[in-house]
Amino acid sequence: MSEKALRLIPDFDLTARNTLALAAQSRLGYVLEDTAQLPALVAEAGRLGLPLRILGGGSNVVLSRNYEGITAIIATRGRSVLAETRDHVLIGAAAGETWTEFVAWTVRNGFGGLENLAGIPGTVGAAPVQNIGAYGAEIADVFHNLTAFDRETGEIIIFSADECAFAYRDSIFKHRPGRYVVLTLRLALPRPWQPNLRFAGLSELASLPDLTPAMVMDRVVAIRASKLPDWRVTPNAGSFFQNPIVSVQEADAVSALVPEAPRFVQADGRIKLSAGWLIEQSGLKGFALGKAGTSERHALVVVNRGGAAAEDIGAIAAHIKARVFERFGVQLHEEPVFC
Structure with missing residues (x-):
């Protein structure tokens, strides 16, 4: 052709x-x-x-x-209810659908399960690649399957949750970059709906009568707006670094420097640290380096201060990683892909 x-x-x-x-x-x-x-x-x-x-x-x-x-x-479009059972509502969407609009659509239709993931920029197809997560939820929690095009074989493949090998901000697609192109995503939203209110700022909703997914979504969007700059106003890629998961010994070394350092025990016994906290404690909240900087509202967000290019973002990312390692001995890893 x-x-x-x-x-x-x-x-x-x-x-x-x-x-x-x-x-x-x-x-x-x-x-x-x-x-x-x-x-x-x-x-x-x-x-x-x-x-x-x-x-x-x-x-x-x-x-x-x-x-x-x-x-x-x-830029493919399409979303629909595929099946309904006593326990789940199976919904599907094309990869090019905007994630925020997709979440809002599910909530408008009375389906719960994605409301904690409201407000995350990007498309439906990118969601499983990153195993996007926020406010105590991940896409893996409601994942059913996806179809992808294999660029090496030319075949259409259906991936189950196990085959996606989901982990914290990770999946098989990140380990085989460029090979698979996500085409469609199918999610199984639970029935009856149980709100996920474990995250700070959401727990007080538990006392509200007749709580709905829309009420939780509105609170999530409000929390995000209060903490994170809007990329349409201040260009950014959201959380720029993953929260590091370290050994108990490494976490103890951080706590020895700053006893109040936040730490979260994982299922395997390791400790998740807060990347945003580490960056802020390293004196880099609101920091500027040429045309790039970190947000004054959230240290974890790298922003384009005007006219930046990839090399400007790379320079500030390297500076942040070096400063955090020097201060705490913890290695940060970027979430966005440089390409």
């Missing part, structure tokens, strides 16, 4: 297609609205001898200034 038939866009501007608003351009671009076009797109990239990069909402990436390849934006 020819470049013209696929309508590849030359000098594809991506500045408005990433939540960090980084100055970025791809040699060629394509907006994929029909997954049936994906095999032809992969073949065309091979014919042209160019790498093919797949993006969704651009919410968890640090895009290079110039990409010498093809960038495809997943």
Whole structure:
């Protein structure tokens, strides 16, 4: 298939297609609205001898200034109720659906289970890749299966939860980057609904009569708005570093320096530390380094202060990691992918 038939866009501007608003351009671009076009797109990239990069909402990436390849934006649409049983409501959505709109749709239809994940930027297809989580919930909690296109074999594969190998902000898709393209996601939302109010700021809702998923979602959105800058106003990629999970000995070393350091015991006995707390205690909340910085509202959020590119984000990320390691001996790892 020819470049013209696929309508590849030359000098594809991506500045408005990433939540960090980084100055970025791809040699060629394509907006994929029909997954049936994906095999032809992969073949065309091979014919042209160019790498093919797949993006969704651009919410968890640090895009290079110039990409010498093809960038495809997943823009497929569709969401529906697939089945209803006594115990679950099975819902499905195309990968290009906006995650926040998808969550709001489930709540409007009276389905609970995703309300704690409201307000997270990005697309449905990116959610299982990162195993997105917030306010005591993860996508793995309600995951049923997904379909993905295998770029190596050209096959459509259905992945179960076990096959996705979900872990904290992790999945098989992060360990095989670029191989699989998520096409559709199916979630099993529980019946009867039980609110997840374990997270601070949500527990007081337990005393409210006739609590609904919409009430929980509204509180989650309000909490996020009070703590995190809106990427549409202050460009950012959300939480930039994973909360480090360390040994008891490493956690004790942090507590020896600052006794009130927050720590959360994991199922395997290791300790999860707060990356945001470590960064703030290292004196980097509201810190600026050239065109990039950390948010004055939340130290974990790296922001574009105006006109930043990938190298600016890389510079501040390296500075933060070095400062935290120097102060606490803890190694931080970025959540967004540099590509």
